[in-house]
Amino acid sequence: MKKSSYIGPSISRYQFEGLKNKGWIVEYAIEVYKRRPNIVALMELDIGSRFQKVVVKSFGWRDARAPFISPFKKSRAEMAWDATHRLMDAGLPVPKPVAVYTARQAGFIDLNIFITEYIGKHQKSSRVFESEIIDFARKRDVAMKIAEIVSATHKAGFIHHDFVKDNFLVSDADSRSVFLVDLTLVEQKKKMTIAERMEDIAKLNLCSCNLDHDHEDCLWLYFILSYDSENAENILVHLKKSIQKLQKARKST
Numbered sequence: 001m002k003k004s005s006y007i008g009p010s011i012s013r014y015q016f017e018g019l020k021n022k023g024w025i026v027e028y029a030i031e032v033y034k035r036r037p038n039i040v041a042l043m044e045l046d047i048g049s050r051f052q053k054v055v056v057k058s059f060g061w062r063d064a065r066a067p068f069i070s071p072f073k074k075s076r077a078e079m080a081w082d083a084t085h086r087l088m089d090a091g092l093p094v095p096k097p098v099a100v101y102t103a104r105q106a107g108f109i110d111l112n113i114f115i116t117e118y119i120g121k122h123q124k125s126s127r128v129f130e131s132e133i134i135d136f137a138r139k140r141d142v143a144m145k146i147a148e149i150v151s152a153t154h155k156a157g158f159i160h161h162d163f164v165k166d167n168f169l170v171s172d173a174d175s176r177s178v179f180l181v182d183l184t185l186v187e188q189k190k191k192m193t194i195a196e197r198m199e200d201i202a203k204l205n206l207c208s209c210n211l212d213h214d215h216e217d218c219l220w221l222y223f224i225l226s227y228d229s230e231n232a233e234n235i236l237v238h239l240k241k242s243i244q245k246l247q248k249a250r251k252s253t
């Protein structure tokens with residue numbers, strides 16, 4: 001049975017107690033990015049004896065059965081902590097992990113919190129792609145940068161399992177600077193098939209053509225070229241299949 005654990009620099013006692021309460025996080029946050037199922041908030045914490053802007057993610061339950069299996073499993077905060085270190089070691093642009101806390105009672109998870117460095121002002125890449133003001137060239141550059149990150153993730157032997165546009169953050173200061181977040185589901189694999197890689201990519205939903213027909217300014221094509229230009233034709237065929245499969249699955253649910 002697992003025990004409560006905290007890894008990270010010391011946090012002032014007052015703030016540490018506060019972090020256990022989601023209402024306190026919302027009240028004292030500089031900005032709340034998300035409220036459900038997880039609270040994600042920008043906060044200034046007295047951590048490691050200095051005030052620092054950090055992003056606090058306090059996980060909520062998605063699945064009613066999850067609390068019952070938790071005495072023997074890592075918390076999602078602990079999984080995110082492990083994955084973030086591994087991806088950082090592989091040279092990927094992920095926000096630096098600062099601390100992780102899992103509180104348990106008789107092994108059952110009461111709360112679990114993951115704290116990372118603040119990457120600065122940014123936009124979710126979905127906002128960039130949807131924007132009517134941003135021109136195509138910039139969208140293309142962001143899509144190609146995302147492809148580089150996805151390709152490096154796969155080459156390092158990881159499947160992300162949640163490559164959606166919202167999990168790529170584009171820095172306001174420099175649109176070439178893109179960060180990958182939401183690493184709870186990351187899986188390390190010794191070998192991965194092209195179908196597994198394409199399944200990981202398909203959810204990105206970069207162009208409404210779904211690779212069904214040729215047209216100008218297709219973000220999927222730029223993505224493929226940046227992901228693996230040498231095997232672009234083969235990738236195109238497999239990615240198209242994965243997108244179709246995903247659409248079918250969505251229609252049937």
Ligand SMILES: Nc1ncnc2c1ncn2[C@@H]1O[C@H](COP(=O)(O)OP(=O)(O)OP(=O)(O)O)[C@@H](O)[C@H]1O
Nearest residue numbers: 033034038040055095116117118119120166181182
């Ligand atoms: N280190 C960071 N610096 C700045 N902003 C961040 C950082 N981490 C997260 N954010 C902001 O918080 C938002 C939500 O974060 P994240 O994707 O990790 O949580 P989530 O979407 O709730 O996770 P899940 O998909 O597991 O529900 C991001 O889209 C981003 O705007």
Ligand SMILES: [Mg+2]
Nearest residue numbers: 166167181182
């Ligand atoms: Mg997310």
